[in-house]
Amino acid sequence: xxxxxxxxEKAVAAGKIVIDPFDPARLGPNSYDFSLGxxxxxxxxxxxxxxxxNETVEREIGDDGxxxxxxxxxxxxxxxxxxxxxxxxxxxxxxxxxxxxxxIDITADLIDIGSINQWTLQLHSIIPIRIYPGMVIxxxxxWVVKGEIxxxxxxxxxxxxxxxxxxxxxxxxGEDSNSALxxx
Amino acid sequence: xxxxxxxxxxxxxxGEIEIEPFYTAQLNPNSYDFCLAxxxIxxxxxxxxxxxxxxxxxxxxxxxxxLYLGCTSEVIGSANYxxxxxxxxxxxxxxxxLNITADLGHCGATSQWTLExxxxxxxxxxxxxxxxxxxxxMQLGKPTSYSGRYHRDLGPQLNRDRPLSAGLSxxxxxx
Numbered sequence: 001x002x003x004x005x006x007x008x009e010k011a012v013a014a015g016k017i018v019i020d021p022f023d024p025a026r027l028g029p030n031s032y033d034f035s036l037g038x039x040x041x042x043x044x045x046x047x048x049x050x051x052x053x054n055e056t057v058e059r060e061i062g063d064d065g066x067x068x069x070x071x072x073x074x075x076x077x078x079x080x081x082x083x084x085x086x087x088x089x090x091x092x093x094x095x096x097x098x099x100x101x102x103x104i105d106i107t108a109d110l111i112d113i114g115s116i117n118q119w120t121l122q123l124h125s126i127i128p129i130r131i132y133p134g135m136v137i138x139x140x141x142x143w144v145v146k147g148e149i150x151x152x153x154x155x156x157x158x159x160x161x162x163x164x165x166x167x168x169x170x171x172x173x174g175e176d177s178n179s180a181l182x183x184x
Numbered sequence: 185x186x187x188x189x190x191x192x193x194x195x196x197x198x199g200e201i202e203i204e205p206f207y208t209a210q211l212n213p214n215s216y217d218f219c220l221a222x223x224x225i226x227x228x229x230x231x232x233x234x235x236x237x238x239x240x241x242x243x244x245x246x247x248x249x250x251l252y253l254g255c256t257s258e259v260i261g262s263a264n265y266x267x268x269x270x271x272x273x274x275x276x277x278x279x280x281x282l283n284i285t286a287d288l289g290h291c292g293a294t295s296q297w298t299l300e301x302x303x304x305x306x307x308x309x310x311x312x313x314x315x316x317x318x319x320x321x322m323q324l325g326k327p328t329s330y331s332g333r334y335h336r337d338l339g340p341q342l343n344r345d346r347p348l349s350a351g352l353s354x355x356x357x358x359x
Contacts, residue, residue: 001185048278049308051243071248073279073304088186088214106304107283108276110319113188113213122276124304145214146322147191152213156273165277170314 001144003087005029008142016086017142018116021079031139033094037077037118038133040066041162051171056164065132068102074123075162079134083116085151087142091119094139101126104138111140114151120162185322187265189213192320200264201320202294205257215317217272219257221296222311225340227251234342239311246280246309252301253340257312261294263327265320269297272317279304282316290330291323295337 003011005027011017019032026033041056048054061076068074083089089111093104106122121138123131131137155166187195189211195201203216210217226235228250237244246252261267267289271282284300299316309315333344 043305047245047306047308049243050275050278050280050313051308051310054278071305073277075277106276106279107271107281107287107316108273110215110270110317120273120277122273122279124279144185145188146185147188147194149188150190150213154212163277165274167272167274167278167313170274171310 002030003142003144005031008032011084011087011142017084018082019140020081026136028139031092031141033136033139034082034091035079036061036121036131036133036135036137037079037162038062039077039161041075041164042072043164046072048165050165050167053168054164058161061131061133063132065130068123068125068129068131070125070127073106075164076121076123076131077118077160077162078121078138079118081116081118081160082140083111083114084142085114085116085149086145088113088145090141090143091121091138092141094136097137100129102129102131102137112152112154113145113149115154115156117156117159118161120156120159186214187320187322189215192216195262195265195320201262202259203318204259210314212317215270215319217314217317218260218297219312220299220309220315221255221257221339223255223339224301225253225342227253239309241310243308243310246301246303246307248303248305250302251284252299253342254299254301254315255296255337255340256299256316257296259294259296259338260318261289261292262320263292263329266291266323268319268321269299270317270319272314275315278307280307280309280315289318290332291327292330293332293335295334296339298334298337298341 038061044055103124281302
């Protein structure tokens with residue numbers, strides 16, 4: 001089951017969902033519109049390797065925005081700190097940004113329950129597009145869970161800046177030694 | 185409702201979900217991490233035919249502008265729950281798409297799932313790496329079992345629709 005906008009508002013008031021800052025005007029019938037933060041990470045090398053630590057460089061996005069070119073990946077934080085220990089968040093773009101050819105995640109729309117922070121968006125554009133901090137860029141939905149919940153205790157903690165991939169840790173830890181629940 | 189990780193494990197014990205092989209370490213709060221099988225198919229506008237590739241231990245470099253069909257190491261499916269396939273945030277952060285807006289699995293289809301992979305920047309991948317995840321969903325109503333053409337598939341599978349050109353010629357004959 002997906003939560004209605006009214007139910008999202010109630011869950012925020014009850015502390016079951018974190019959306020900070022929260023503006024009731026951003027509630028949709030079944031989602032909440034979130035906005036773009038102002039910190040962006042890009043990889044220093046054009047060629048990436050899933051087994052290696054890929055160096056990133058961070059920059060602040062000014063009021064004049066940032067041009068998203070199709071050939072590069074841009075990791076940008078959400079302005080809001082979000083998450084839930086009760087419901088599973090799933091993010092998606094808005095039709096307004098989709099119509100501009102902008103992906104806000106790369107087939108990684110499911111947020112682990114208990115992961116509460118400024119999420120890292122994976123921005124990729126089909127055609128060049130300029131984006132601005134604070135613009136409404138995506139929406140988050142919340143889903144009811146069946147079964148006992150073991151919240152997220154993974155490798156991406158309570159973070160405010162966008163974070164590059166930590167996939168290399170999968171390799172260094174080995175496939176069978178991850179006793180903790182590791183996130184996506 | 186989406187199943188919690190513990191509920192995925194319990195449903196597998198009850199025989200309602202198939203994931204083989206299965207390791208509890210690959211359970212997430214609401215999903216299960218699957219791994220990449222070693223054989224992939226590259227489809228490039230520069231080549232006439234799809235090319236089969238065995239990903240060697242030093243990995244394989246995926247290039248933008250091409251489509252790669254991989255598959256899960258695991259056989260995955262459920263006759264009781266709807267299944268969605270998604271990437272992991274660690275992999276999304278590297279710019280690797282795992283499906284092309286086709287994330288819904290059919291209830292009752294059990295297979296090594298074909299992954300539709302494409303990259304934003306060149307990316308080296310490895311066989312056996314934890315590349316994506318599956319989530320399981322309760323459904324409302326009596327399950328309708330899948331009897332389609334991709335059931336029990338092993339290995340990455342090319343599209344099995346009739347080629348577009350053949351479909352067009354059929355239409356012209358009808359006219």
